[in-house]
Amino acid sequence: MALIELKGITKRYGTGRTAVLAVRDVDLEVEPGEFVSVMGPSGSGKSTLMNLLGLLDRPSEGTYRLAGRPMERLGGRGLARERNGRIGFVFQSFFLLPRLTLAANVAMPLVYRGIGAMARRRRVLDVLAAVGIEQLGDRRPTEVSGGQQQRAAIARALIAEPALILADEPTGALDSRTGEGIMALFQQLNAAGQTIIQVTHEPDIARHGSRLIRLRDGRIASQEAVADRLSAEQLLASWAETEGVDGSAG
Secondary structure (H helix, E strand, O other): OOOEEEEEEEEEEOOHHHOEEEEEEEEEEEOOOOEEEEEOOOOOOHHHHHHHHOOOOOOOEEEEEEOOEEOOOOOHHHHHHHHHHHEEEEEOOOOOOOOOOHHHHHHHHHHHHOOOHHHHHHHHHHHHHHOOOHHHOOOOHHHOOHHHHHHHHHHHHHOOOOOEEEEEOOOOOOOHHHHHHHHHHHHHHHHOOOEEEEEOOOHHHHOOOOEEEEEEOOEEEEEEEOOOOOOHHHHHHHHHHHHOOOOOOO
């Protein structure tokens, strides 16, 4: 069974002559364990599609099934439960609370779920280790690098064990080498079975996924398997060999 099934999804803003169709009649299936990249020019509908997939907005027409469940029938509380239970979000700007430590930021989804302190601590340690920053949990966002902040944001997305990670320009605020480090982490997570959908405007970042979808004017213009998929770990190792330094990225 597909994790995501979209049929005839349309999102309309406004009415009459001033109506804008941000997404038009989109059919899409995403299987568990896929790593999908979405590209398109400005105004192509990328952000609207991600908002619909993340249950942050409702379609004007069409059906959306997430893990077999019809989302269009749910009310606000039901959508919030699905969003908090099944979807992890990673954003370009990290959105970490500056006054909290990285560990406390990562734990926030479990706080909202009412998970006890002991259980939260164990899970936070596990996910910080999974993204390679277990030694930084007691630091605040301003005390670490951009790449380390994004790793904390990914840990926050992972902590509730979501079925799906949605990443909006996850390397957009990072230098190219640090961005490759984040892509290496995404590839490791995907190899372990995590389903990931990312929006990016960078062709080389898109090539780290297993499937590429191109949007234009709110429609899917094309979609194809990535035949020449990049390996972030190999690229980082190549840079390290060239520079004579360790290949890890912040």
